[in-house]
Amino acid sequence: MPNTHRLSPVPSTLAVALALALISPLASADDASGTTPKDLDAVVVTASPLKGNTESVATPVDVLYGEDLDKAKAGTLGETVAKLPGVQTTYFGTGVGRPIIRGQEGPRVQVLSGGIGSMDASTVSADHAVSIEPFLADQIEVLKGPATLLFGSGAIGGAVNVVDGRLAESIPDQPLSGRAEVRGNTVNDERTGMFRLDGVNGNWVLHVDGLVRDTDDYDIPGVAILHDHEEGEEHEEAPQPNGTLPNSSVRTKAGAIGATYLGDRGYFGLAGSTYRSNYGIPAGAHVHGEEDHDHDHNGENDHEEHEEGPVRIDMVQNRLDLKAGVYNPASFLESINLRAAWNDYEHVELEGDEIGTRFTNEGYDARLEAVQKTWNGWRGAFGLQFGSTDFSAVGAEAFVPSTVTDTLGLFVLQQKDFGPWKLELGGRYDQVKLKPDDRASTDFSATNLSAAAIWRLSDGFDLRFGLDRSERAPTNEELFAGGTHVATQSIEIGDAALDTEKGVRAEIGAHWHTDRVDLKLAVYQTKFKDFIYLTDTGVEEEGYPVRLWTQDDATFTGAEAEAKIQLADTAAGAWDLRVYGDYVRAKLDGSGLRTVAFDVPHGDHTHGYEVDIAQGGYLPRIAPMRVGADLGWSLGGWRASLGAVRYSKQGDLAQNEEPSAGYTLVDAHVAYRWDRPASSWEVFLDGSNLTDEEARPHTSLLRDYAPLPGRGVAFGIRAYF
Template sequence: MRRSLPSPHLLASALALALLSPTAFANDAGATDLDAVVVTASPLKGNAESVATPVEVLYGEALDRTKAGTLGETIAKLPGVQTTYFGTGVGRPIIRGQEGPRVQVLSGGIGSMDASTVSADHAVSIEPFLADQIEVLKGPATLLFGSGAIGGAVNVVDGRLADTIPDEPLSGRAEVRGNTVNDERSGMFRLDGVNGNWVLHVDGLVRNTHDYDIPGVAALHDDHEEDGDHDDHEEEEQPNGILPNSSVRTRAGAIGATWLGEGGYFGLAASTYRTNYGIPSGAHVHGDDDHDHDDDDDDHDEEGHEEEGPVRIDMVQNRLDLKAGIYDPVSFLQSINLRAAWNDYEHVELEDGLPATRFTNKGYDARLEAVQKDRNGWRGAFGLQFGSTDFGAVGEEAFVPSTTTDNLGVFVVQEKDFGPWKLELGGRYDHVELRPEGRASRDFDAINLSAAAIWRLSDGFDLRFGLDRSERAPTNEELFAGGTHVATQSIEIGDEALDTEKGARAEIGAHWHTDRVDLKLALYRTEFSDFIYLADTDVEEEGFPVRLWTQSDATFTGAEAEAKIRLADSASGAWDLRLFGDYVRAKLDGSGTRTVAFEVPHGDHAHGYEAEIAQGGYLPRIAPMRFGADLGWSLGGWRASVGAVRYSKQDDVAQNEEPSDGYTLVDAHLAYRWDRTASSWEVFLDGSNLTDEEARPHTSLLRDYAPLPGRGVAFGIRAYF
C-alpha cells in the first residue's frame, strides 16, 4: 500500500501545535532580544531577524559544530536546506528542493565562478572551514544576484577583506582535527593584523582523508541479479566496510589587505583553492561494452569505453577579490560600493592517473551599488552588476561546448516602516548572452520583481509575507549539451530553443520569540512556467539512457518549521531543545505525453529518434520530508548535545526513478573551553551517524553506489586569540 506524506500545512501545524502551549508564550512582553547578526548579502545590511525575505545565518559555535568538508553538508541541517552528494568531495546546497543553476553560491557577495552547476560531480570551490558566517537566502534572491538565484543563494563570508578595524592589533584562530571514519587529518589557521588604518589577513587550510568507512558494501544489489538472471557470470566481489576511491586532499589559503578610512575604504585579496577527490567506483563508468551496436563503424569505439582505472578530479581555482567604497559622495547618498572578483578555474578528470577531460572557467564578476540616505522614511540601494566568463571543456567527456557568457543587470531595492508594518520592494533587469563555440548565440532578458512585508503584532510576534516574480536564463548545459554525461550516466541532449524560465512565489510565515521559545514557521508555493528539467526518453544509445532538456509548467509546495526551547537554566546547567522539520513537493503540472524528435551525436554523424515525453508526475531527486531534534547542555566551559534527524522514505518519484528508503542519523557533540589571558582554547569530540546506519540520500545520484559515511568521531582542538 502506498504511503501518502502529510501536506505541508499539516507538517507546519503539527509542529506548531506541539510547541505552542499557553504557558510557553504567556509572557509575550519579555521577548528575547536576538543577536543582531548582519546579513552582508543585502546592500542595506539589516540583521537576520529584521529582513523580511527568508534568511538563515550560521555563525559562531553553531557554525563550528556543523563545519564539514563541503558547503552543502555544512548547512544541511538548516530548515529547508539539504545537500547533493557525490562522495565526500562534492556537496552542493539544495534550497527548498531546488539546486544546481537555480541556487547561487557566493563568496563575499560575488559568484564562486566554478563549474559546479555544470555537472553533479563538480565540487564548489569554497572552503567552509575558513568561513566567519554563512548566509542562506531561501526563495528567489534574483534581485540581489541575478537569474542564477531563482531558487535561493548561499553567501559565504570569510573576512579576507575586512569591514571594520579589529579591537586587537593581532587576532586569529586555529584548529587541528581528525576523524575516525576516514582517518582525516586537517589543520587551519587565520591571522588578522592591524597597522594604522590597514587590516592585514592571512589564512590557510590542509585536509587529508583516506577512503571512508561504510556499513556493509557500497552497491545495492539489483533484483534481477537476485533472481539469477546473471548466473552466466560470477558477480564481482565488493569491498566490505569501506568505499574505495573516496579519499580527499584539499589545500586552501589567502592573503588580503584592506585600508579603512573616514572617507572610504579599499581592499584586495588573493586566494587559492585546490582539491583532489575520488569519484566512488560505479558512479563514473563509460557504458556497457556488451551492448549491441547498430552500426559496424561503432566497433572501434568499444575499447574507448572501457574504464581503465579509478577516476579522480584535480581542481585548482585562483582568485582575486577587490572591494572599494566612498562614504557620503553626494548629498543624497550614504555610500558607493564596488565589489569585484577575477577568477581562473580549472579541473582535470584523471582516469588511472592520466588526464582525460579538462574543464576551465575564467572570467570576472563586478557589482557597483549606491546606498541612499533616508528620504521620507525610505531606505534603499540601486546598482549595476556585470560580468563575463569563458567556460571551456576539452576531452572525451566534454558533453557541453566551450561557451562565453556575458551578463548585465540593473537593480533597485527599497524598504520603509509604516507603524507595525515593514515593507520591502525591489526590481531587477538582467540581460544574458551565451556564445557557444561553433553554434549560434542565444540571448535572454530576465525581469524580477519582489515584495515582502513584516507585520509586527507585538514585541515578540510577527507575521511575514512574500510575493515574487522571477525569471532565469537557461544555462549552456541546458541549451547546448550533446553527448555522454558520465556523472549522470546518461546522454544529455540540450535544446537551443529553450525559453526563459519563470516563477511566481507566494509565502507566509510567522516568527514568535519569548523568554523561553523562539519559533519560526513558513509555508510557500512557487508556480513555474517553462520549468527546465531533464526528461527521460526510454531510449538507449551505447548502453546509456538518453535524456532531453525540455520545459513544462511545474509547482513546488512546501513547509518548514523550527523551534528553540530553553528548558532550564539552573545549577545543573542550561538545557535547550531544538526541533525542526521541512517538506517539499515538486510536480509537473501537465498530463499525458508528447512526441519529441531528436538526434544523438555519434562520432561524425548522428542517430535520429522519436520519444514520448511525460508531461506530468513528480520531479526527480526531490529531498524527502524530515524531522529533527537536538538536546543541548552547557555549564561553565562545558557544552554538549545529542540529536537525530529522521529522513522519510521518498516514494513521490519521477518517471523511471526508484523510491528510496528512509533512515535516521544520530549525532552527538562534546566540548570544553577555557580562557587564558590573551586566548581561549577548546577541545571537542563530534560523533556522526553513531548508529552506523546505512543511509542513501534520495538527492544523490550515487545512492545505488555510495552510501553516506558510517559511524565516525571527529576530535581536535581550537584556539582563539
Template sequence: MKPSTLRRTPLFLALLALSPALWAQEDPRHTEATDLDAIVVRANPLARTAEDLTRPVDVLAGEQLDAAKANSLGETVNKLPGVQSSYFGPGVGRPIIRGFDGARVQVLSDGLGSGDVSTVSVDHAVSIEPFLANQIEVLKGPATLLYGSGAIGGAVNVIDGRIPEAVTAQPLEGRAELRAGSVNDERTGMVRLDGTAEAGSGNVVFHFDALHRETGDYDIPGYAENAAAHGDEEHEDEDDHEEHEEELGAFGVLPNSAIRTDAAGLGVSWVGDRGFVGVGYSLFNSRYGVPGHSHAHEDGHAGEEEDHHEHDHEEEGHGEEAVRIVMDQRRTELRGGLDDLGAFESLRVKLANTQYTHTEFEGDEVGTVFDNDSTEARVELVHQPLAGWNGALGVQWSQRDFLAIGEEAFVPGSNSRDAGVFWIGDRTFGPLTAELGARHDRNRMDIADGAIGPDRDFDTTSLSGALRWDLNPDLHLSLGLDRAQRSPTAEELFSNGFHVATGSVELGTPDLGVETANRAELGLHWHSGPLRLSASVYHARFNDYVYLADTGIDDGGPVRLWTQDDATFNGAEAEADWTFAENATGTWAVRVFGDVVRGDLDGNGTREVAIAVPHGDHSHDYTAELSRSGNLPRIVPSRVGGELRWASGAWRASLGAVRYARQVDVAAFETETPGYTLVDAHLAWHVDTAGGNAWEVFLDGSNLLDEEARPHTSFLKDLAPLPGRGVAFGVRAFF
C-alpha cells in the first residue's frame, strides 16, 4: 500500500500548526558549515577533537551531516573513507568499518549501546534514527578499550542531545524538516525543540524531537533478480518483461521494500554551574519489508503482488511468503555529570534501560518474535594529570535478556552479563604525543533450556598504544598498535535452524573460543590552508577469527556454519579535500577518496567438520570440508569517489560519484559481484530572515545514471538491487 500523503500525516499537521510560534523566535541558531576536525569527539572520555586524536576518527555534523542523512545509519556514513553499509532492503543498513560488520562494530547512542538486536541477524535494523542526530562519530580500528569486545572492528557513536547537558543559547531554538522523494514516494517530517528556563541556582533545560517517515516500494532499473546469476544476458527492455518475469522476478519496482518509521524523544535536565542531571524517554517504531523473498508481477504500483514460485524449503514449512518486520523500542535513560572534583576533573554517569520487541511476519502469519530487555550502565572518571599523563578511568556493566519465540527462531533465548573496567591516557613529549590504554571484560552467557551447548564464560583483555609525531603544525604522522579480544555472541555459538531472512540453515559452534586481533596502523595527516590530506595503511592478524562459512551443503537451503580460523586483514584508505578557488563565481572545492581492504584465511589445506541439520526431532547428518585458506566471505569491494562542491551567497551545490570495483576476491561457494558507479547531486538555497530565523530549500539526486547496483556485502545481492534514479526535495527551517 502506498503511504499516506503529507496533509494526512499527523506529524506534518503538528509541524504546520507549530510553525507560526517557531518563526517568531529571535536570534536563532542554525546549521552552518563546520570545521569537522575541531569538533570534540564525545565517544572519548577525554575532551579531544578529531584533529587531536591519534587514532582515526571521522565526524559528520552541520551541512555535511544534512547532506549525508539517509533512511539508515549505514547509508548515512557510507561515503566516509573505509566505511560502507550492509544492505538488506532500505529498512536495514548497518555500518561496515574496514570490512568488519555485525557483532564487530558497536553502534552507540551517545556512549551507550543501541539496545536492539541488529547483530543477531542481517535483516534486523538499527534502532537509531540518523535524521535526529546532531553529530555522528565513526571510530575506525579497534574501539574495545572504550566499548568492549563488540567494538573490535570499530564503533559508530550517534549524538542526539536527547538529555541536555548545557543551557541553550536562546530560550527556545530548534529545527524542522519536510522532504519528499520520487524513487520510493517518500514522505518524511521531523521537528526538534530545545529550550532553557531559569530555576533558582540553575536552569531547567528540555529537549523534544519527533520524526515520521513513510515510503512505498522503490523503483529499480530493471529486474529484481540478477540475470547473471541465472546465466542469462541482461534484459533491459520492458517489452520482454513477461517473457522473463517468472525467472527474474519483478521488473521496475522491488516488491516488499516499503518502510514506515516513527521516532520521538523527550528529555529534561537540571543544569548548574558544576554539572547536570537529566532523564529522557524515547521510542522507535519501524515497519519494513524484507525484499527478495517473493516473486511478483509489477505494474509500477507497490503491493500488487502475485507469487510465481515457492522456496525449496516449503516442504518443511518455510513457504516463500513476503516477510515483514515490525519493531518497537522504548528506552529510558538517566545521565549526570559533575566537574571540578579535586583530584578528578569530571565524573560522568550514564544509565539506560531498553525494552525491544521485534516481530517477523511471513505473509499474515507470525513467524518469530524477538524480545530484548537490556540495561547498561557506564561511569567515566577523568583524573587530573598523573606523572604527566592525562587519563580517564571507566567502568561499564550491561545485562541482556534475549528471547526468540516461534518456529523460525534459529537462535535460542539467552541471558548475557558483561562487566568491564578500563583506563586510557595520553601524554605529550615535545612534538610527540603518546596514547596508552587497557581494558578487561568478563562476559557470562546463560542459554535457555533445550538449547545446544553449555553456558559459557569469557574473559577478554585489550591493550593499545599509539604515537603521534607533529613534524610541524600542519603535518603529523601516527603509529598505532593494538591487541584486542572479542568473545563470541549467542548467534555464533548456538544458532541451530532455518534462517528465513537469508534463506539458509545457520548452525552455531558451541565451543568457539575468544577471538584475538593484533593490529598495526600507520597514518598521515596534513592540513594546510585550503588543502587537507589524510591516508592510512593497516594490518590486522586474527587468531581464531569467527566467520560464517558456506559448507557447500544444501538441505532446503544453503547450510552455513559459524566457525573460526586464523585470518589476516590488510587495507588502506586516503582522502583529499582542496578548496581550489574563491572568486566572484563563488567558492569551489573538490574532495576525492578511496579505500581497499582484503580479508584472507591464513591456514593451509582443509579440515573436516560434522554437520547436523535439525529436522524436528531428528537431524540430517553430513560431513563438510572447509578450506583453511582463501578469501573470507562478503568482503567489501574497493572504491574510489569524488565530489565537486560550489557555494556562492545563499546557494550551494555539489556533484559526486563513487565507483565500486568488481569484487572478484570471493570465498568458496560465493559468486563475484559486478562493479557499479553511483552518481549524486545536491542543490540548496539558504536564506536568513529579518526576524533572525532561517529557511533552506534543497534538491538531492541519487543514482542519477539509474545503474543497477548490487552490494557484495548483501545476502540479497542477487535478489534486490539498490534503488534506481531518485530525486528528493524539501525544506528545512532553523530557529
C-alpha cells in the first residue's frame, strides 16, 4: 500500500486557507464601512442544563431548526444531519442511517430524544435502525466532540439530541397551534403524512403527533452489486438487479400523546410514544456464509436449507417520558429537574415468513440535576444519572449474549465570564456494570474532565479552545460477541479482557460574524489510548471472515469549516452562499505486529487460532474529505436553492479494505409560502441526486451491494397554524 499519509492533511489545509482568503476581504469591507455585526438568532441548546444559545456555548454544537430543518429532513436521523460540517451518516438502505461525528460512530455517538438515550439496538449492528423519527422534530442538536459530561461514557465521540416538543418547555402563545405535511417522492414512490397539535388549557399544554410513511423499492442508477463474488470464482448467478434495488422498501408509523403542567413553582409532564418500522435489507448484504461455499462441502442440502425469502426487520418501540421540576427549592438553587424515560424495544429479523432472530431491549434512563444560582460569578449544575437496560438476542444469528447493563454517573458543570473570556469546566464519574447471562459480570469506571473557553476579541470575532479527557466503557458486543454476525458478513469475536477506552481531545476554533458573513472554523485532534476497533484476522470459518474486537492506541485528526455569505439583497431577491467542508484522518499509532490467540465457535466445539495483527495503519470506513456549496435565493414568499457536495475518493485504507470512488451529489429546492389570517401554507419541490450519479459511501457496509438512491424529486405541502 502506498505511503500517502503525510500528504493527506493538505486538502483540508488548502480548504481552510481558501475559505479564509475568500471571506477575509468581505469581512474587512464590512468592518471598514462601519457596519455592526449581525444579531444572531438565540437558538437555545436544550441538551445543556444551563440552556445557552449556539454562540454562547463554548463546546462545539450545531442546531438544525426552522427552514433549514424542513429542507434537511429525511427518512433517517443520520441522513437528516449529514450536511452539517463534521457530520456524515452510516447507510444500510433507506431504513437505516446513524450519525457519524468526526469519523466516530456506533456506541461512541449517543442518540437522544429530549436529552435521554434512545435505548434501541442501533449500536449493536449496522442494520439496526434508530428509533427516532426526524420528521416530528422541532430542532436537532449535534454536539461535536466528547459529550460525556452530559450523557455519560457512551458519548465519547459526540451526541445528537432530537427535541420533539412532546413535553412542553413553555406555554404556547395560541390556544391551539400545530403543523402538518403531506409529501411524495419519485425515487421510491414515497407517501408520507404527518401532523402535530399543541393545545393550551390554563397551565396545561397538551400535545399529540403522528406520522405514516410508505415507500416502495427505490430507483438506482445502474446495477446494484459492485462485487458479488471473488475474482475467478465461477458459479451460476441470479440476474443482477438493475435500475431498482430489490427489498429496499420502508413502512413506518410513529405517534405520541403528551401533557405538561407548567406552574409558577414547578412543572410536570408525561408523554407516551410509539415507533414502528418495517424495512428491507437489500439483497446481497444479509446472506448466509454457507451458501457462498457450498461447493467446498458438496452441500446441496445445505444450499436448499438456507434458501429463504428476502430479509426484513420489523421494529416496535414503546416509550414513556417523564419530566418534573421545582423552581427555587433552596436559597442557593435555581431549580431541581428530573428527566426520565422507560423503554420497551423489540425487533424481529424476518427471513421470508420465518423469524430468524429476535432482539429486545427493555429498561430506563433517568437524570436528576440541580441548577445553582449565580455565586461569585459562577453558574453551574450538578447531579446524577442512572439507568438499566436488559438486552436480549434469541435466534440463529444471536451473536451477542443477553446482557443487563447498569449505569450510574455523577456530574458537575461550571461556567464563568472573566472579561473577554468565558470559561466552562466540568467533570463526571461513571460506573458501568454488564451482567451477561452466560458468564461473570464485568465492572468499569470512567472519569471525564473537560475545559472549554471562548476568547472574545471583538463583538463579531472570537477564538474557541477545548481540552477534554474522556473514557468509555466497552459495550456488550465488544466484550462478549461470539458468533456469526450476518449483517456484516463476518464472525465477530469479542474480548472480555478489554479495558476502558481513553481519549484526550484538543481543539481550536474561530467564529466570525458580520452583517454579511458568518464563518466557523475548527481543527482538532483526539489521541486515544486502548481504542476499541474490529480488525480482520485473515481467518475464514464456514465461509465468513473472522473479525476480532481488539484495542490499540489511535489518533483522529481533522478540520471543518463553514461559511455563510450574504451576496446581495435587491429588488430581484436576496442571494446567499453557503460553503462548507470537512476532513478527518484516523490512524493506529503503532507499528509492527502482535500475536493474538482466540477461539471461534464451531457447532458444539471451538476452533483455536493464533494470528499476527498489524498495530499500525488506518481505521476502517472513515468518511472521506468532503466539500460542498449551496446557493440560495428568496423573494417574498419564494425561496430556492441549488447545491452540490463532492465526496473524495477514500484511499486511506485499513488492512483488507478496498478504496471507494469519489462522487458528487447535486440537489435543488424550491418552495412558495403564503400567509393566511390564522395559518401559513407552503408548497415545495426538493430534488436530490439530480445528475443520477452512482454513489457508494465509504462509510457504508453495503457499498458493494446497494448504491444510494438515484435521481428523485420530493413534492408536497406544509401547513402551519
